[in-house]
Amino acid sequence: VVRAHCVNPGGMEGQVTPGARVWLVPNDDPKRKLKFTWVMMEEEGELVGVDTTAPNRILAAALAAREVPGLRRFTELRSEVSSELVLHGEPSRARVDFVLEGKTRHYVEAKNVHLIYPDCRAYFPDTVSERARHHVEHLEALVADGARATVLFVVQRQSAPRSVRPSTLHDPAFADACRRAREAGVAFRGLLVPPRLAASSIGPPIPRDPPPDPTDPQLASRQPPRPSTACRPRPLSTPPPPHPTPPPETPYA
Numbered sequence: 001v002v003r004a005h006c007v008n009p010g011g012m013e014g015q016v017t018p019g020a021r022v023w024l025v026p027n028d029d030p031k032r033k034l035k036f037t038w039v040m041m042e043e044e045g046e047l048v049g050v051d052t053t054a055p056n057r058i059l060a061a062a063l064a065a066r067e068v069p070g071l072r073r074f075t076e077l078r079s080e081v082s083s084e085l086v087l088h089g090e091p092s093r094a095r096v097d098f099v100l101e102g103k104t105r106h107y108v109e110a111k112n113v114h115l116i117y118p119d120c121r122a123y124f125p126d127t128v129s130e131r132a133r134h135h136v137e138h139l140e141a142l143v144a145d146g147a148r149a150t151v152l153f154v155v156q157r158q159s160a161p162r163s164v165r166p167s168t169l170h171d172p173a174f175a176d177a178c179r180r181a182r183e184a185g186v187a188f189r190g191l192l193v194p195p196r197l198a199a200s201s202i203g204p205p206i207p208r209d210p211p212p213d214p215t216d217p218q219l220a221s222r223q224p225p226r227p228s229t230a231c232r233p234r235p236l237s238t239p240p241p242p243h244p245t246p247p248p249e250t251p252y253a
Contacts, residue, residue, distance in 0.1 A: 004036035008052045011127035011170075013115055015041060015050065022050075023197070040195050049156025049195040052112040056097055058193055059110055059154065063098060069205050070189065071108065071150070074100035083107070087141050094138040106148040109135050113155045113164060113190075122155050122190070122206070123167035125174060133174045140181040150187040151178070155206060156195050163207040164190035 004024045006012075023040040039051040049055075059068065060079055066072040081099045085092055100106040111132060113124045125132055139149035153164045166175040182188060190206030 002036055003034050004038045005032070005034040006038045006050065008050055008112075010052070010125055010129070012050070013126040013170075014043070015048065015114065017043075040197075046158045047195045047197075048114055048158075049112070049193070050114070054195075055110050055112050055154035055156065055193060059098065059108075059152070063100075063108075068152075068191065071100065071106075071152075074102045074106065076101035081107075083138065083142065085138070085141050085145065087137060092134075092138055092141065094135055096135075096139075104146070104148050106150065107139055107142055108150045108152055109139060110152045110154050113153050114157065115167075116157065116159070116161050120162040122153070122157075122161040122164040123170065124153055124164065125167060125171050128171045129174060133171070133177045136174065136177040136181050136186070139186050140177075140184045143181075143185045148187075149181075149185075150189060151181075153188070153190045153206070155190060155192050157192070158194045160192050161206060 002024070004022075021042040022038055024036040025039050026036055028035075037051070039049070039054070040047055041050055042048070056079075060077075062068050063071060063077055078099045078101070079097065081096050083094050083096055096107045097110045098108040100108065111124050113122045115123045115126045117123060136151060139151065143149050155161060155164060166178040168175040178188065192206055
């Protein structure tokens with residue numbers, strides 16, 4: 001038995017399962033207290049990424065190779081860029097994952113997604129995340145200043161969900177911020193990045209749904225169904241009403 005570091009700051013709903021098969025990566029850094037890092041696990045025969053820093057590393061390489069759909073046209077790529085502006089009358093600072101320089105500066109923020117419910121949709125976040133809400137509000141302000149901005153939901157699973165959406169159930173404030181940001185011009189995209197033992201790769205884009213209706217009885221009860229790992233519709237004790245998928249957003253490069 002070993003103790004391993006987990007870099008995931010979320011609730012990890014559906015992943016904290018006794019007896020689950022996990023993959024650890026050893027490290028020799030003398031400054032690290034724990035000598036292993038938890039990076040993947042198996043859920044119902046499917047590999048699921050646990051390391052929330054992995055999407056940024058994968059995207060950095062994929063963006064540089066211009067392999068991410070809709071994010072291929074730029075003259076310079078920068079990572080972990082600090083941004084300062086005035087938000088709600090107060091100074092706001094944020095570190096944006098990527099900046100694509102070109103005719104119009106394009107800010108890209110990646111969000112790691114693992115949670116899939118029996119409706120075959122992926123949801124983010126799986127707990128309240130003030131940091132994620134602040135990032136979205138900051139991007140909205142950057143768009144108001146003339147820049148472009150994209151929130152990229154990166155799904156670290158081998159099964160592709162029907163779509164990905166902000167979770168009103170877990171963080172209604174974040175979902176509301178996403179609604180406002182989309183209306184203000186922030187783009188929201190989903191991307192499948194299937195984890196593998198040898199290496200991960202960029203998968204197909206995933207449709208992005210709006211947040212569920214907050215009047216949904218499933219949300220009012222605040223009792224989510226058991227997460228589904230294989231993206232197969234399963235019977236729910238109280239099925240939520242269907243959410244129509246909106247027309248696809250106009251793609252852009």
